[in-house]
Amino acid sequence: xxxxxxxxxxxxxxxxxxxxxxxxxxxxxxxxxxxxxxxxxxxxxxxxxxxxxxxxxxxxxxxxxxxxxxxxxxxxxxxxxxxxxxxxxxxxxxxxxxxxxxxxxxxxxxxxxxxxxxxxxxxxxxxxxxxxxxxxxxxxxxxxxxxxxxxxxxxxxxxxxxxxxxxxxxxxxxxxxxxxxxxxxxxxxxxxxxxxxxxxxxxxxxxxxxxxxxxxxxxxxxxxxxxxxxxxxxxxxxxxxxxxxxxxxxxxxxxxxxxxxxxxxxxxxxxxxxxxxxxxxxxxxxxxxxxxxxxxxxxxxxxxxxxxxxxxxxxxxxxxxxxxxxxxxxxxxxxxxxxxxxxxxxxxxxxxxxxxxxxxxxxxxxxxxxxxxxxxxxxxxxxxxxxxxxxxxxxxxxxxxxxxxxxxxxxxxxxxxxxxxxxxxxxxxxxxxxxxxx
Numbered sequence: 001x002x003x004x005x006x007x008x009x010x011x012x013x014x015x016x017x018x019x020x021x022x023x024x025x026x027x028x029x030x031x032x033x034x035x036x037x038x039x040x041x042x043x044x045x046x047x048x049x050x051x052x053x054x055x056x057x058x059x060x061x062x063x064x065x066x067x068x069x070x071x072x073x074x075x076x077x078x079x080x081x082x083x084x085x086x087x088x089x090x091x092x093x094x095x096x097x098x099x100x101x102x103x104x105x106x107x108x109x110x111x112x113x114x115x116x117x118x119x120x121x122x123x124x125x126x127x128x129x130x131x132x133x134x135x136x137x138x139x140x141x142x143x144x145x146x147x148x149x150x151x152x153x154x155x156x157x158x159x160x161x162x163x164x165x166x167x168x169x170x171x172x173x174x175x176x177x178x179x180x181x182x183x184x185x186x187x188x189x190x191x192x193x194x195x196x197x198x199x200x201x202x203x204x205x206x207x208x209x210x211x212x213x214x215x216x217x218x219x220x221x222x223x224x225x226x227x228x229x230x231x232x233x234x235x236x237x238x239x240x241x242x243x244x245x246x247x248x249x250x251x252x253x254x255x256x257x258x259x260x261x262x263x264x265x266x267x268x269x270x271x272x273x274x275x276x277x278x279x280x281x282x283x284x285x286x287x288x289x290x291x292x293x294x295x296x297x298x299x300x301x302x303x304x305x306x307x308x309x310x311x312x313x314x315x316x317x318x319x320x321x322x323x324x325x326x327x328x329x330x331x332x333x334x335x336x337x338x339x340x341x342x343x344x345x346x347x348x349x350x351x352x353x354x355x356x357x358x359x360x361x362x363x364x365x366x367x368x369x370x371x372x373x374x375x376x377x378x379x380x381x382x383x384x385x386x387x388x389x390x391x392x393x394x395x396x397x398x399x400x401x402x403x404x405x406x407x408x409x410x411x412x413x414x415x416x417x418x419x420x421x422x423x424x425x426x427x428x429x430x431x432x433x434x435x436x437x438x
Contacts, residue, residue: 028227029234035148035225042226043144049137056130063126066119069111078102085303098300099307105295110318116284117277125274132267139260144224146433150426151221156235157422158214164414165207172200172407175390192400199404203411237425251358251435258436259354265347272343276336282325291315357434365427372420375413382406382413 030038040046083096112119179193222231256262297309389406392398432438 025230025232026228027232027234029236031236032149032152035152035221036145038225038227039144039148040141043224044226045140046137046144049133049140053130053133053137056126056133060123060126060130063123066112066115066122069109072106072108074104074106076104078104080298080300083300083305096303096305098305099298101298103295103297103309106292108290108292110288110290112286112288114285114287116281116286118281118286121274121278121281125271125278128267128271128274132264132271135260135264135267139264142260142433142436142438145438146429148221148224149429149433149438151217151224152233152235153422153426153429154217155214155221155233156237156425157418158210158217159235160418160421161415162207162210162214164411164418165203165210168407168411168414169200169203169207172196172203176200178394189400195400195404199407248359248362251362251431252355254437255354255358255435256351259434260436261350262347262354263436265343265350269340269343269347272336272339276333276340279329279332279336282322282329282332285319285321288318288320289316290318354434358431361427361431361434365424365431368420368424368427372417372424375416375420379410379413379417382410386410 078101080098080100080102083098084093085096086093176193176196179196183190183193218231218233219229221227221233222229227233292314293311294313295309295311297307299306299308299310386406386409389398389402393400393403429438
């Protein structure tokens with residue numbers, strides 16, 4: 001039973017490998033700008049927000065219908081029964097004949113000339129909501145771009161770390177080869193070879209882990225960019241140019257002008273102000289011009305009824321006013337005023353949060369340069385230490401444990417330098433993300 005199980009597992013593994021190999025792998029060397037362009041074209045979230053924008057601007061056109069005249073027409077046909085003329089005491093009656101066929105055709109045109117600002121306030125409110133939708137779309141675009149950069153830089157880091165492991169694996173294999181020669185000569189212990197082989201296996205396993213992580217990040221990037229799963233993205237950092245000479249004040253000025261959360265907060269203030277104008281408009285009268293034409297038959301106002309059509313035309317000006325709004329709209333206006341106050345307070349809070357975020361990100365960005373210098377110095381010292389220990393070990397002046405420790409320290413220092421370099425790029429792009437200039 002166990003043999004059957006292992007046979008099935010082996011066959012399944014072979015089939016999976018064949019399925020993977022059967023996919024045509026395509027390598028793409030992409031810069032950050034090229035990835036941004038692909039995201040604009042293919043990212044599903046960006047597409048959804050783009051459709052939402054179109055819908056919002058269509059709502060603006062719908063709101064502008066309030067400026068257009070209203071035209072109503074009605075047409076009806078009827079069967080008329082005969083009427084009866086009855087005394088007030090119901091003592092007697094006689095029949096009043098009415099033509100059987102009846103018709104009624106009416107056309108009414110009206111145009112609002114004054115609505116207390118309600119129509120313009122509705123249009124402006126729709127425009128502000130469309131603006132909010134555009135800002136939401138831009139915020140989503142910035143988030144997608146920052147996500148792309150995060151994955152892209154992670155891919156760069158993993159790629160450089162793999163190079164570190166490739167170099168150290170090759171170096172370890174050379175040392176093992178020398179150890180085997182020395183063992184055959186009787187100048188090296190078998191235990192030393194075993195320990196170094198363990199180190200080699202650890203390095204290979206770490207490399208496999210990095211390769212798997214690289215595949216995961218690559219899959220996330222291809223999904224975000226709308227590319228095929230078989231695409232392998234190769235980082236191209238040639239277009240990255242760091243500008244580290246900006247002060248905190250300069251970054252904050254850019255953030256005040258460009259940061260999406262601040263623009264959203266400002267739009268919410270305007271929306272609440274328009275809501276207040278709309279509520280106030282309910283206290284004012286509505287004035288409209290109207291014209292009506294009626295064609296009705298038969299004429300039943302006469303007895304006997306006249307079997308003819310009667311046409312009349314009416315035009316004039318109408319004024320409507322709801323007196324209950326004098327005492328009902330006050331509560332709504334109070335609510336609108338509180339909404340404006342809260343929106344302004346939210347604006348102040350957002351500006352403070354952006355300011356603090358810029359300061360923190362700038363400190364981390366400047367700190368990342370110091371960290372890189374420290375890690376590069378550590379790598380220099382670790383490399384010197386490894387060379388010295390290896391020389392001493394080769395001359396039987398150091399133990400294998402000393403060589404293993406020195407090798408581990410050098411590998412760790414090399415990996416830390418890679419992380420420190422990527423950290424500079426990440427903190428730089430984070431500044432752009434916070435300030436809304438990504």
